[in-house]
Amino acid sequence: MADQPSSNSVCDAKNSLQKRFMDGEESIILNPNFDDGLSNWSAWGSCKLALHDSMADGKIVPFSGGKYFAAASERTQSWNGIQQEITGRVQRKLAYETTAFVRVFANASASSAPSAPAEVRATLYVRAANGREQYVGIAKEMATDKDWVQLKGKFLMNGEASKTVVFVEGPPAGMDILLGSLEIKHAEKAPPSSPPDFENVRYGVNIIQNGDLTDGSDGLSGWFPLGPCKLAVVASGAPRVLPPMARDSLGTREPLNGRYIHVTDRTQTWMGPAQTITERIQLHVAYQVSAWVRVVGAQGTPQNVNVALGVDTQWVNCGQIQATDGRWYEIGGSFRVETPPADRVMVYVQGPATGVDLMVAGLQIFPVDRKARFRHLKYLTDKVRKRDVVLKITASDNLAVDCALPPPLVRVRQIKNSFPFGSCIARSNIDNEDFVDFFVTNFNWAVFSNELKWYWTEPQQGSFNYADADELLDLCKKNGIEARGHFIFCEVESAVQGWVRSLNDTDLAGAVQSRLNGLLTRYKDQFQHYDVNNEMLHGTFYQDRLGRDIRSSMFKAANQLDSAATLFVNDYNVERAADTRATPETYIEQILSLQYQGAPVGGIGLQGHVTAPVGPVISSALDKLAVLGIPVWFTEIDVSAANEFVRADDLEVMLREAYAHPAVEGMMLWGFWELFMSRDGAHLVNAEGDLNEAGRRLSSLLQQEWTSRAHGRVDGQGEFKFRGFHGTYSVEIRTLTKKVTQTFTVEKGDSPLVVEISL
Structure with a gap:
């Protein structure tokens, strides 16, 4: 008879495995490849779970390396799927990486076509000791029944949990989810970035060949037409001074020669003058773009004109304006290339409607000496x-x-610095002591990521959730931190919850008034600011449904309910010079229109979601907005770059430009902690609390220089x-x-x- 393991050895083995779970050395998923059938797995919601080695007459087999896969069928809700409880095996404040292989299958009773793509998601369910429930999105991908798709993402659990479950969900009801494998392991920390080598960068030098249009018999050496349009150099008639944003960067008033490219016979909007600049681009360098442009033949219709950068098959908007006949316009912007191009980098000027002539003068692209x-x-x-x-x-x-x-x-x-420096925070963040410590050490203002938004406080009509906002507000009060109210309404339809969109106009007007009364009465005198109707340059939901006056009515009603709060407009891209819907001029026009209707607009919000920021471009927007005499705030600053040193430089540009401008009276970051940012490559602190170069740069400015x-x-x-x-x-x-x-x-x-x- 074989020796049986002692109870002590079994206990030791379990303890050893538990220690490996806790240390992040072992996958916290049991039976990840279904080698033990459906052991440790179960259905999430109303559906059936089955194990397969093939389906659809052998057309669907396990992914490479697997023997079996699980299928969740007869799903009645999109959130039904396959789950495993991982309570006790997942550690708070430890970052985990999830890797799964998934596909979908539309059986004969499903309404979707067999090959229709569907979104599949990996989600974490967390129930705290006090019963609070939270769902954390880990990863999502579009899947079909043709091939297995890898689903990969990271998550962090901030607080203690009484129950934790990971599950796969997402496709429409009736469509089967197939899961071939799922692993969750402690995420490896990304290696630190190396500082880019900027030693040989020639700052302020134009990388455009023949920018003055004097080389070659026709003056077009280095240039070519993009598409079958025609280019010709005209010897005079263009401005002879540098555009102001370029002059601010270059610090020179050296005149231009007045020559320009005239583009005719344009049969597509993308046609215009182009130049290949592959060999002249240096990675990680911020380039400023500057030119004069003009259109002919628009007959009074505003025309989009933009400078575009083509990197292989991708293109980047490097500056955009709207132009009408009769004058020259400054166009300016920026870009950066972070990975080596596979083929070529091309710059071109494009945009006006077919048949409209385009004129381009003094195009310059130069590295910025930050x-x-x-x-x-x-x-x-x-x-x-x-x-x-x-x-x-x-x-x-x-x-x-x-x-x-x-x-x-x-x-x-x-x-204490009296200038408002702040950041957004979320309810789940404040369960993490390390997050709270960084927040209260570095910031004196806060804004809530989602917890004050209407879709959060009233997800279903008459069902209210103010608990999350209350807890965040309590944290702020205990630490002497002021708070902004973001937002009362959002004009972009995708941010309006379904039950609100489904109301008829009369009921919608009533719901709007109820929202104002409920929110501003509850929090009277507790929020210093409110973003009243967010992103009115980019959305028109309430205006379309309730008429033009609804916007000013929202401001007036908010002021009556909480007269101490400063009421803001808030929008994005205004400082980027690359969005014709959101120029400083259109923003000014909107604000003046609201004020004319009696709206007490007391603050201008610039969100500040910028990539490769260039100081004079940002400063130019601030100068224009300053004429209104209303405080300007950067309300949602984040910068995104894979290299943390480049990210730190970008962040420093934004902070210094804001702090140096007299019209700016506050700035807020849109987060700082990895896995809790709206953009990848934007965090200042990694998921487990380590500062990167961008975080160190922030602390250096706030705690030392300023x-x-x-x-x-x-x-x-x-x-x-x-x-x-x-x-x-x-x-x-x-x-x-x-x-x-x-x-x-x-x-x-x-x-x-x-x-x-x-x-």
Whole structure:
């Protein structure tokens, strides 16, 4: 008879396996390939689970390397699928990577065609000890019945859980989900990026060949027509000065020669002058684009004109404007190439309707010297965000400080910056102590990712959820952090929940008023700002349904319900110069129209979702918006780049441009923690709490460069002088016999602030 393992050895084996789960060394999925049949697997929702080695008369077989697969059939809801409980095997604050192989199958009773693609999702269900439920999206892919598709993604569980389940869901009811394998392992940390080599970059040098149109017998050396249009160089008639955004970057007023390319016989919108620049592009470098453009034959109809970059089969919008007959327009923008092109990189100017002639002059593409720009911004920041301070030290008997004694020693430390620096946060984030610590250390303002939006607070008519927003607001109050209300409504239809879209116009108007009454009465005086109707440059849902006046009515009603809150417009792409729907001019026109209708618009929100930002392009938009005299806020800043050093540079551009501009009165990041960002390659802190270069750059600016400190001795006049950022300060003054501490606030002002301190 064979020896049986002792109870101790079995227990040791289980403990060893559990330790490997906890250390992230072992897959936390049991029976991942269905080698033990359906052991540890079950149906999620109302459906049936079966094991197969083939289906559809052998047309569907396991994916390579597998023997079996599971099928969830007779699904009555899109969320029905295949699940495994992983409670106790998944650790909070540890990042996991999920890899699955999936496909779908439309059986004879399904309404979908057999080959119709359907979305398949991997989702994490988490139930906290207090009963709170959360669903975390891990990954999604489009699948068919033709091939197995890899479903891959990462997740992080912030808080303690009483139950945790991973399940595969997504296709329409009636369509089967096939799962060939599913693994979840501790995610390997991405290796740190290397700083790009910018040593040989020739900043400010135009990479366009023959940009002045003087080379070749026809002046077109290096240029070619994209498509069967015609190019001709005209010797004069174009502007002879650099476009303003280029002039700001280059720091020169060197004139242009007035020559331009005239493009005729255009039979497609994409036709125009082009040039191949493959060999002149350097990876990771931010390039600024600048040109003058004009259209002929538009007959008063505004025409889109844009500078486009073609990288192999992809194209990037590098600047876009709307032009009408009769004048030259500045076009400007930026781009960056992050991976080596397989074939070629081409730049071309395109856009107007067929039959409309296009004129292009002074096209320049040049690397931007960000360090030089930063030096300029530091000078502007000192003027805008600092003030001279005089500490006037007197003895307690109102006599001058005794000159026979050593002068008192003074140490000044800023303990709070009054400029609003903030970030968005989500309810699930605050279960993670490391997240909260970074947040309260670096920021003094907050905005909620989703928890105040209508589709979150009232997902079904009459069913309200304010608990998440309440908890976030409590966290802010406990840490002295102000909060923005984002948003009351959103004009983009995809952000409007289904039950609202289904209402008739009369009921919709009533629901809008109920939303205003419910939200602003509940949180009266608790949110400093509200984004009243988000993204009105890009959506028209409420305006189409309830008429043009509904937008101003929303502002007026919000003001009546909470008069202390500043009411904002909020939109994206305004600062990018690449979206004709969202130019500074169209934004100004919208704001003026609202004000004309009596809407109390008190703030301008620029979202700030920018890639390869260029300072003068952003500054130009701010200059234009500043004429309204309304505070401008960057409300949702994020920058995206795979290389963390490039990302850090991009973030620094955005922060410095905002902080140096007098019209900007606050800035908010749209997150900072990996796996909780709306864009990939945008995080400042990885999922497990490690700062990358972008995070270190942020902390350096906020905690060091933009925080004032001073020390020294009182001068012969009994004064100590320094220049400091606006905010709250603590000063310590020591003599041989005394130590005095005092706090004071440096507010905006042109004249020196005099602070009296008595010893």
